[in-house]
Amino acid sequence: RLVRIIPKIFRLSSTMVGKSTAKQRRNNNHSSAVTIPSWPPRDRSQCTDATTTDKFKQALPTSSNTRMASLHDVYAQNQALPGQYGLKDGEVSTGTTILALPFDGGVIVCADGRTSMGTYVANRFNDKLAQLSDYIYCCRSGSAADTQALTDYVRYYLSQLELTTGRQPTVKVAAHLMRRLIYNNKDNLSAGVIIAGWDPVEGGAIYNVSLGGTCLKMPVATGGSGSIFIQGLLDAEFRMGMPMAEARAFAKKACAHAITRDGSSGGVIRTVVITEQGTDRDYTPGDQLPYGPTAPIL
Numbered sequence: 001r002l003v004r005i006i007p008k009i010f011r012l013s014s015t016m017v018g019k020s021t022a023k024q025r026r027n028n029n030h031s032s033a034v035t036i037p038s039w040p041p042r043d044r045s046q047c048t049d050a051t052t053t054d055k056f057k058q059a060l061p062t063s064s065n066t067r068m069a070s071l072h073d074v075y076a077q078n079q080a081l082p083g084q085y086g087l088k089d090g091e092v093s094t095g096t097t098i099l100a101l102p103f104d105g106g107v108i109v110c111a112d113g114r115t116s117m118g119t120y121v122a123n124r125f126n127d128k129l130a131q132l133s134d135y136i137y138c139c140r141s142g143s144a145a146d147t148q149a150l151t152d153y154v155r156y157y158l159s160q161l162e163l164t165t166g167r168q169p170t171v172k173v174a175a176h177l178m179r180r181l182i183y184n185n186k187d188n189l190s191a192g193v194i195i196a197g198w199d200p201v202e203g204g205a206i207y208n209v210s211l212g213g214t215c216l217k218m219p220v221a222t223g224g225s226g227s228i229f230i231q232g233l234l235d236a237e238f239r240m241g242m243p244m245a246e247a248r249a250f251a252k253k254a255c256a257h258a259i260t261r262d263g264s265s266g267g268v269i270r271t272v273v274i275t276e277q278g279t280d281r282d283y284t285p286g287d288q289l290p291y292g293p294t295a296p297i298l
Helices: 002-031 053-058 071-080 144-165 171-184 225-229 231-237 244-261
Strands: 098-103 106-112 115-117 120-123 129-133 136-142 191-199 203-209 215-217 221-223 269-275 278-284
Touching (some): 098 136, 098 191, 098 203, 098 244, 106 203, 106 244, 129 144, 129 191, 136 144, 136 171, 144 191, 171 191, 171 203, 171 215, 191 221, 203 221, 225 231, 225 244, 231 244, 244 269
Antiparallel strands (some): 098 106, 098 221, 106 269, 115 120, 136 191, 191 203
């Protein structure tokens, strides 16, 4: 029995010694790990002349018993930090300017023509005013692919509804169809739209459907990255009951101001007037904008 037990004791003791040695080795590795400072600093107050790449390199330990941080490690840690614009991996910064205004007898929708991917302009003449029915339009902002798919779905549903009931669909129905599609797929879509048009029930109506699927009826609606630059202009100069020509001119002026200030908006300006009599499209090229560097000097 002793002959059988003694080898087992030796094997058990050698296993325990090996485990303790590996544990001690892991502890030593953890203690010698390098804490890589983030670059650039999050706090802008730290961005002085002394905070340069050389100072950043000097902050890293270079002794032989520590692991020297490589550029790959610095890049990986900085990528894990919130981006400059709060973007996720693979996302690009997009922008646009859309707005819808009421006037005496209907509504007018307006949008610029730029489709951007960060600093790259993919299209200068994109039509962001999608027709859903004879008297209903959608102003698209967000992902171009997502909004194009959504407008195709809503256009199909509205055409089926019109064929089934024999009546013109209302703006409210179109807005709530869009709201339901966006809300039920809010984790997979990037789409904020404005639904505007004319129907016999409400007359001219404007609905704003946000990224999360919130649907609100509004007197005036704006959207996109350029909308924040024209809020003061709208508050100062817009008034209810404007004539059609004045409302269209004001919509172009507001969109031109947004194009001048917002780098993600640009290209051309498109407007659509929607009344009981039908729709009327208008196109303004980029070299004839009412405001900005290309505006004619009077």
